[in-house]
């Protein structure tokens with residue numbers, strides 16, 4: 645029986661926490677024109693001349709701290725999820741996992757599907773919100789690879805699932821475990837940031853994103869492809885599910901790289917403001933990630949904790965991501981079958 649192909653794709657992670665592998669990963673990642681979206685010569689100088697040489701060793705040390713016996717958390721959780729979703733979908737489907745950068749590579753996953761002569765391919769980026777640097781890059785790469793095939797099978801691309809109730813319920817459930825057990829002064833929804841320039845580029849009207857006040861706090865037809873608007877929408881669905889009041893939570897953006905402005909407010913700034921207001925205990929969800937990774941485990945769990953402490957706060961607690969939660973398998977099955 646010919647099967648329906650399902651391709652799950654996450655960002656990728658180094659093959660090992662050694663500096664040379666981290667360097668290779670950062671080089672492939674940051675040389676992507678959708679990630680550092682400047683002219684190729686400038687990108688080459690910036691990435692290979694400045695960012696990677698400056699960053700590789702320090703990043704490798706951080707990867708060493710989060711690395712598990714099975715490997716990088718992002719990859720380990722992704723494989724666990726793959727096993728569960730394969731079991732769930734059964735014989736009718738052939739499911740592959742790929743990473744946009746490093747391994748398992750998109751090329752090898754797609755080649756397996758080509759060899760199997762699958763009936764169709766549906767691409768599901770493991771990112772709830774669309775950003776050009778993530779989902780856009782995955783879709784572009786899949787199209788580039790498949791464009792070389794003699795037979796181009798029916799293809800489907802999932803753009804986003806920022807408003808998926810099943811997904812939101814799991815983030816809410818994970819947060820409630822902390823909210824029910826202890827007292828927290830505020831909840832943060834801390835998303836991976838993107839440069840403001842990329843947001844403006846994604847707005848085809850050129851009249852909306854960062855042009856009108858509170859441009860993307862409401863998710864509408866006008867801004868339906870805007871990453872920020874989708875982050876607000878995810879937050880709204882999760883906050884409703886938890887039962888949070890408007891003044892009990894704040895949306896913010898982390899992981900800024902370089903000196904140009906990224907989406908704001910920055911998580912660091914919000915943490916400082918909260919500390920100045922006397923807030924001591926902060927619970928942080930990070931629903932741009934479906935698997936815990938360096939950005940959640942280290943940036944939130946270690947760096948923001950230390951930073952908040954230096955401002956006079958007490959505790960920053962990271963809420964676990966979806967990882968290999970059986971309810972995430974339910975939600976992902978629905979996304980695969982119905983989006």
Ligand SMILES: C=CC1=C(C)c2cc3[nH]c(cc4nc(cc5[nH]c(cc1n2)c(C)c5CCC(=O)O)C(CCC(=O)O)=C4C)c(C)c3C=C
Pocket residue numbers: 655656657658678679680699703716718771775777778836837838839842899901932933936937938939
């Ligand atoms: C969730 C969506 C993501 C967006 C949007 C995104 C954009 C983006 N990222 C960088 C630079 C870095 N990101 C890094 C790690 C990283 N980023 C994402 C997701 C998004 N990135 C994930 C899931 C991860 C974790 C990978 C892991 O192995 O755990 C890193 C590397 C980490 C480090 O060295 O500290 C960099 C660098 C840019 C420039 C960007 C632009 C839009």
Ligand SMILES: [Fe+2]
Pocket residue numbers: 836899
């Ligand atoms: Fe990133």
Ligand SMILES: [Fe+2]
Pocket residue numbers: 843847852853854859860867870871872873
């Ligand atoms: Fe926007």
